[in-house]
Amino acid sequence: xxxxxxxxxxxxxxxxxxxxxxxxxxxxxxxxxxxxxxxxxxxxxxxxxxxxxxxxxxxxxxxxxxxxxxxxxxxxxxxxxxxxxxxxxxxxxxxxxxxxxxxxxxxxxxxxxxxxxxxxxxxxxxxxxxxxxxxxxxxxxxxxxxxxxxxxxxxxxxxxxxxxxxxxxxxxxxxxxxxxxxxxxxxxxxxxxxxxxxxxxxxxxxxxxx
Numbered sequence: 001x002x003x004x005x006x007x008x009x010x011x012x013x014x015x016x017x018x019x020x021x022x023x024x025x026x027x028x029x030x031x032x033x034x035x036x037x038x039x040x041x042x043x044x045x046x047x048x049x050x051x052x053x054x055x056x057x058x059x060x061x062x063x064x065x066x067x068x069x070x071x072x073x074x075x076x077x078x079x080x081x082x083x084x085x086x087x088x089x090x091x092x093x094x095x096x097x098x099x100x101x102x103x104x105x106x107x108x109x110x111x112x113x114x115x116x117x118x119x120x121x122x123x124x125x126x127x128x129x130x131x132x133x134x135x136x137x138x139x140x141x142x143x144x145x146x147x148x149x150x151x152x153x154x155x156x157x158x159x160x161x162x163x164x165x166x167x168x169x170x171x172x173x174x175x176x177x178x179x180x181x182x183x184x185x186x187x188x189x190x191x192x193x194x195x196x197x198x199x200x201x202x203x204x205x206x207x208x209x210x
Contacts, residue, residue: 014173017041023091023127026105028173042102047091054086054132063092064150064187065126073143074130081140082132091127096152105168105197110175112164118203120166120175123159123188124149125199144191149200151186159183160202165190168197175199 002015011032017025022043029039048062058069067090074082093103100122110120126149130137139145151159161183166175181190181200188200 012173015039015041016170017043019043021046023047023089024105024129025103026168026170026173028106040102042099044091044093044103046089049087049089051085051087054082054084054137058086058088060088060090062090065090065092066146066148066187067126067128068146069130069139070143070145073139073145074132074137075140076132076135076137079140082137084132086130086132086137089127089129089131092150093125093127094152095122095124096154106173106175110166110177110201110203112177112203120199120201120203123151123155123163123200123202125197127197128195130195139192139194144193145195147181147190147192147198148184149181149188149198151183151188153186156186159188160206163188163200163202164206165192166199166201167192167194168199170196175201 011030013029013031015027023046025041025043027039027041029037048060050060052058054074056071060067074086076082108120109117111117162180164177165179165181166177169176179190181188192198
């Protein structure tokens with residue numbers, strides 16, 4: 001339970017849920033004057049944590065998913081190359097999980113590369129958080145990492161190929177389309193240029209045509 005004690009400007013509030021040992025979750029709630037609103041936020045334990053030399057290739061497998069980060073490609077928030085030990089926390093989210101809607105960050109809404117807001121259907125997402133020397137790390141400009149998102153066998157036969165990739169914008173609370181992935185060995189495989197949550201999704205319009 002939570003209470004917003006200060007005035008809220010606008011009718012949408014972006015909420016961050018965090019707890020040690022769990023992947024962050026983000027929810028958006030519409031605020032209505034003098035009404036109680038309910039938010040279903042479920043938190044998942046972090047799937048895997050590894051610490052490795054950032055100058056070497058970092059390969060992390062977790063719950064059937066995988067992330068591979070090239071050596072020497074991590075930078076701090078100032079853009080300075082990080083050369084120490086990087087800690088990578090990774091979690092996979094299965095779209096057939098009964099709690100998926102509560103685990104899913106934000107709404108099932110995304111912004112396409114053309115700027116259109118569309119409803120989306122998820123085929124699974126991963127959460128990747130990287131830290132080093134107490135600071136958040138990410139990929140340097142021009143670098144890419146390989147990601148693999150497993151597709152549950154129950155939905156594999158109907159899984160779109162290729163499928164757009166979307167990242168969760170933690171500043172705006174909205175999924176943004178960026179890149180795509182193809183099916184390889186029962187999983188979506190693609191490349192990303194930065195890390196947060198990455199989601200294999202298709203818009204409802206494309207799903208109907210597919």
